Amino acid sequence: MGNSELSPRVSVIMGVYNAMGRKEQLLQSIHSILNQNYKNFEFIICDDCSEDDTCAFIKKIAEYDDRIVLLQNERNMRLAFTLNRCLGVARGEYIARMDDDDVSYPDRLKKEVEFLDDNQEISIVGSNAEYIDETGVWGESNEIRYPQKKDLLWGPCFIHPSVMMRKNAIDILGGYNNSTRRGQDYELWMRLYAAGYKGANIAEKLLQYRWDKEAYKKRKFIYRIEEAKIRYKGFKKLGLHPRGLLFVIKPLLAGIIPNKIIRLIHEIILSSIKNSNENNIRGIK
Structure with a gap:
């Protein structure tokens, strides 16, 4: 037991x-x-x-x-x-x-608890991660250490299964939005930041994150429309319009650009990840 x-x-x-x-x-x-x-x-x-x-x-x-x-x-x-x-x-x-x-490293909870205990101004903490698929580890992320509102224009800024949050902050905001079919984490992060809460990422790999390198080809266009709606509403709450309007259409463009071009873009990005461990791809899956 x-x-x-x-x-x-x-x-x-x-x-x-x-x-x-x-x-x-x-x-x-x-x-x-x-x-x-x-x-x-x-x-x-x-x-x-x-x-x-x-x-x-x-x-x-x-x-x-x-x-x-x-x-x-x-x-x-x-x-x-x-x-x-x-x-x-x-x-x-x-x-x-x-x-x-996904797989959490044995010290994940310990390090995230210690971080929140030591940083009372932070309400959500995530971490870097290794990307895994059926072949094993194929890359790793390098998350922004202290994401700001403007960073949310590019994507979620936190790997959802890596995060630990203060429950009182989540309760005040009413939890996740039940109407979201995809992107419930991104939607919540934007509401947290709009309400004045702050987040951080621990500069260590504390999770093995299963991510399909072919996911960009599988996402239904209806989900891309929903992500665009989430972005529009979230950026408005964050005060990021009119600049944010350019980023609202990002998932829609990814849905209409021919697969050959999207595939080429992703191959270039994936190669960059393997060579330099950059993490700029999750926002355009």
Whole structure:
């Protein structure tokens, strides 16, 4: 059994859906949290009404570690709603995100807790990450150390499953926006910054982030339209218009430029990442 605490300082939240096709990745992700050096946490996992045995599989794991709190939606509600369900039962002072196919380094929670404890002016902290796929590690990120409002023009500035946030700030803003189907993290970061909160990234790799190098070819145009809407509303709240209007159309352009050109652009960027560890690609996936 885990070292259950009456009042955990950290609540790790994760949404899952139909994960049995990648069971080993799910298991690795869960174990990377349960095996953290920092022990005072609860691990809240919400199954978004999976059509396979994902929930039953996690329930078996939870029998051996009472830090796991397992929830299940009555119907498929998408990620934003699922994460808000986790937030609704979270008891921790800090909220850490995790995805069901990524891997947290053993000292991730410890270092993020220490950072927030030592930097009271910061409400969200993320980290650098290694990019992984089925072939292994293929690159790494170099996130902006202290993102400013203007940096959000280019993209989210934080790797979602790497972040830890102060729960009181998230509660004040009402959590994630349930209407978002994609980009719920980007939308939340912009609301946080618009409300005056600040963020930072630890200049260390604390996560292995699974990212498909071919993702840019798979995104539906409807999701690009939704991202454009998120950008327009977010930039308006941040006071970044009219300059922000140029960046609003960025995902739309990526959706209409021929695949051959997009592929060439991504090959150039991916080559740059491997050679110089630059991280400028997630905003144009």
